[in-house]
Amino acid sequence: MTADADGFTAALRAQAQRYHDQHPFHIRMNAGLLGRQQIRGWVANRYYYQQNIPRKDAAILANCPDREVRRRWVRRILDHDGTAGGEGGIEAWLRLAEAVGLSREEVRSERHLVPGVRFAVDAYVTFARTRPWTEAVASSLTELFAPDLMSERLAAFERCYPWIDRDGLGYFRDRLTQAPRDAEHALQVVVERCRSADEQARAVAALSFKCDVLWSILDAIDHAYPD
Amino acid sequence: MTADADGFTAALRAQAQRYHDQHPFHIRMNAGLLGRQQIRGWVANRYYYQQNIPRKDAAILANCPDREVRRRWVRRILDHDGTAGGEGGIEAWLRLAEAVGLSREEVRSERHLVPGVRFAVDAYVTFARTRPWTEAVASSLTELFAPDLMSERLAAFERCYPWIDRDGLGYFRDRLTQAPRDAEHALQVVVERCRSADEQARAVAALSFKCDVLWSILDAIDHAYPD
Numbered sequence: 001m002t003a004d005a006d007g008f009t010a011a012l013r014a015q016a017q018r019y020h021d022q023h024p025f026h027i028r029m030n031a032g033l034l035g036r037q038q039i040r041g042w043v044a045n046r047y048y049y050q051q052n053i054p055r056k057d058a059a060i061l062a063n064c065p066d067r068e069v070r071r072r073w074v075r076r077i078l079d080h081d082g083t084a085g086g087e088g089g090i091e092a093w094l095r096l097a098e099a100v101g102l103s104r105e106e107v108r109s110e111r112h113l114v115p116g117v118r119f120a121v122d123a124y125v126t127f128a129r130t131r132p133w134t135e136a137v138a139s140s141l142t143e144l145f146a147p148d149l150m151s152e153r154l155a156a157f158e159r160c161y162p163w164i165d166r167d168g169l170g171y172f173r174d175r176l177t178q179a180p181r182d183a184e185h186a187l188q189v190v191v192e193r194c195r196s197a198d199e200q201a202r203a204v205a206a207l208s209f210k211c212d213v214l215w216s217i218l219d220a221i222d223h224a225y226p227d
Numbered sequence: 228m229t230a231d232a233d234g235f236t237a238a239l240r241a242q243a244q245r246y247h248d249q250h251p252f253h254i255r256m257n258a259g260l261l262g263r264q265q266i267r268g269w270v271a272n273r274y275y276y277q278q279n280i281p282r283k284d285a286a287i288l289a290n291c292p293d294r295e296v297r298r299r300w301v302r303r304i305l306d307h308d309g310t311a312g313g314e315g316g317i318e319a320w321l322r323l324a325e326a327v328g329l330s331r332e333e334v335r336s337e338r339h340l341v342p343g344v345r346f347a348v349d350a351y352v353t354f355a356r357t358r359p360w361t362e363a364v365a366s367s368l369t370e371l372f373a374p375d376l377m378s379e380r381l382a383a384f385e386r387c388y389p390w391i392d393r394d395g396l397g398y399f400r401d402r403l404t405q406a407p408r409d410a411e412h413a414l415q416v417v418v419e420r421c422r423s424a425d426e427q428a429r430a431v432a433a434l435s436f437k438c439d440v441l442w443s444i445l446d447a448i449d450h451a452y453p454d
Contacts, residue, residue, distance in 0.1 A: 054288070054297060061285035061304065062356060067317060070281060070308050074301065077288065081297050090294060129289060129356075 005191050008200045012141055012187070015204065018211040019142060021149040023218040028227075030152050032160025036101065039161065041225035043093075043100050044112035049121050049217060050093045054080045056128045056136075063133035072185055079178055092171035099168020116220025124213045131206070134193045138203035139210040141190065143183035150175050232418050235427045239368055239414070242431065245438040246369060248376040250445040255454075257379050259387025263328065266388065268452035270320075270327050271339035276348050276444060277320045281307045283355045283363075290360035299412055306405055319398035326395020343447025351440045358433070361420045365430035366437040368417065370410035377402050 020026055028034055029042070057076045064070050082088020086095075097107045106112065128136040154172045157164055194203045247253055255261055256269070284303045291297050309315020313322075324334045333339065355363040381399045384391055421430045 051292075054294075055290070055292070058285045058288035058297075062282050062289050062352075065278075065282070067281075067308050070285075070304070071310055074304055074308070077297070077301055081294050081301070083298055125289075 008194065008203075009187070009191060011200070011204050012138070012190070012207055013144065015141075015207045015211055016145045018208060018215070019145040019149070020211070020214040020218050021145065021152070023215055023222075025218040025222040026149070030156040032156060033227075034161075035227075036163070038225040038227075039164070040100050040102055041112060042221050043097050044102055044107050045114060045117045045221050045224075046217070047093055047097065047107050048110065048113050048117055049124075050080075050090055052121050052125050053089070056125050059125065059128040060133050060136045060140075063129075063136065069189055076182060079174075089171060089174065092174060096168045096171050099165040114220050114224045116223070117217050120213045120216040120220065124210065127206070127209065132202075134190060134199070135202055135206040137186050138190045138194070138206040140186050141183060141207050142210050142214060143179040144187065146179040146183070147176055150179065235421065235430075236414070236418060238427070238431050239365070239417070239434055240371065242368075242434045242438055243372045245435060245442070246372040246376070247438070247441040247445050248372065248379075250442055250449075252445045252449040253376070257383040259383060260454075261388075262454075263390070265452040265454075266391070267327050267329055268339060269448050270324050271329055271334050272341060272344045272448050272451075273444070274320055274324065274334050275337065275340050275344055276351075277307075277317055279348050279352050280316070283352045286352065286355040287360050287363045287367075290356075290363065296416055303409060306401075316398060316401065319401060323395045323398050326392040341447050341451045343450070344444050347440045347443040347447065351437065354433070354436065359429075361417060361426070362429055362433040364413050365417045365421070365433040367413050368410060368434050369437050369441060370406040371414065373406040373410070374403055377406065 025034075025042070029039075034042075054077045057073060057080070061070050061073055061077075064073065078088075080089040082091055085091075094104050094107060098104065124139070127139060131139075150172050154169060154176075157169055157172070158166060190203050194200045252261075252269070256266075261269075281304045284300060284307070288297050288300055288304075291300065305315075307316040309318055312318075321331050321334060325331060351366070354366060358366075377399050381396060381403075384396055384399070385393060417430050421427045
């Protein structure tokens with residue numbers, strides 16, 4: 001790795017400062033300060049994000065001319081959609097929904113979905129569909145920051161929200177291993193492909209955009225489910 | 228299946244009349260009348276189509292909100308890209324290229340690619356990316372007509388072109404089973420989803436468009452490699 005690549009990687013990692021673990025809603029969540037309706041609102045709204053992740057990843061596949069990258073990237077779709085029955089991340093999120101007292105039907109109906117969440121998620125899918133595929137890969141690098149938040153969240157849910165069945169927390173557990181593995185591959189692709197200062201600046205901007213997506217999702221949920 | 232669905236299915240199947248098995252280049256191919264440069268030109272140009280198929284299928288995934296359809300459709304990407312090493316349809320096509328006397332490098336470099344083939348293939352990928360996903364699925368239904376052509380072609384290659392190593396014909400053999408299985412699923416999706424007269428007319432138009440794509444590819448190859 002060249003010095004340039006080191007600086008680029010550092011600039012990407014510095015976006016951690018803008019990650020949504022610092023959002024007031026997440027801080028209150030992990031401090032055990034949210035009520036049942038707030039947890040339910042978060043789970044129901046965040047489902048819209050989960051549901052769109054495979055479409056975002058398929059958009060990256062559709063734009064990617066490199067078969068080796070596609071062979072690796074398609075695993076994200078398999079992880080999230082599953083291949084049969086109750087497999088996959090979307091199903092795991094529905095089990096979380098049931099564990100917090102929502103029915104699968106009410107989550108899938110999108111009746112709790114607030115407009116700001118829809119707009120932010122749709123913006124992310126549109127970004128993946130319309131921007132160069134390397135930028136879309138860079139935008140996925142919030143996964144570099146996810147494991148810390150995910151392990152904090154797991155501990156917080158088990159400690160502070162005993163009314164949530166622990167069997168419903170499988171999504172978070174799965175992501176503890178999936179996210180670092182996926183992020184490592186994405187980082188490698190971005191560092192290999194984004195060589196010019198302009199490409200690197202656009203990759204950092206893509207990651208910054210993704211931080212905005214996640215932050216806006218929490219803004220919208222926070223406003224919809226006040227203390 | 229309603230009478231309406233029967234009529235719709237018949238209208239889709241009737242597009243067989245416009246399938247590229249009737250193109251003069253294919254007729255000469257299967258009659259053993261093509262020279263080595265013509266076969267090589269066809270293989271090198273058709274590679275561009277093969278190479279873009281997973282991107283077309285990923286575009287359909289990206290546009291499809293139904294997880295059950297995606298779970299089934301993603302198998303096409305796995306079949307074509309393979310998951311490692313020499314697996315998958317693209318690799319099988321490169322082995323065909325070697326069997327007809329082309330190097331992998333010259334095929335992948337696209338140096339033999341003629342503009343009309345590029346335009347037709349790109350039009351197909353753009354169609355999948357920009358049209359409703361059910362229409363893109365309908366456009367894939369040329370696979371209903373493929374097995375007959377594929378078995379004729381296999382027999383013709385073995386009989387008429389003994390200079391081509393039979394080990395290189397694996398792509399055609401694989402498609403004998405993959406195409407009917409894929410077409411059956413696609414037909415089921417299209418018949419289930421396209422209920423109104425307008426939707427059904429657009430599905431038939433999508434399949435007609437795809438016949439035009441395949442036909443134009445052969446027009447361009449035929450002009451580039453005359454007898």
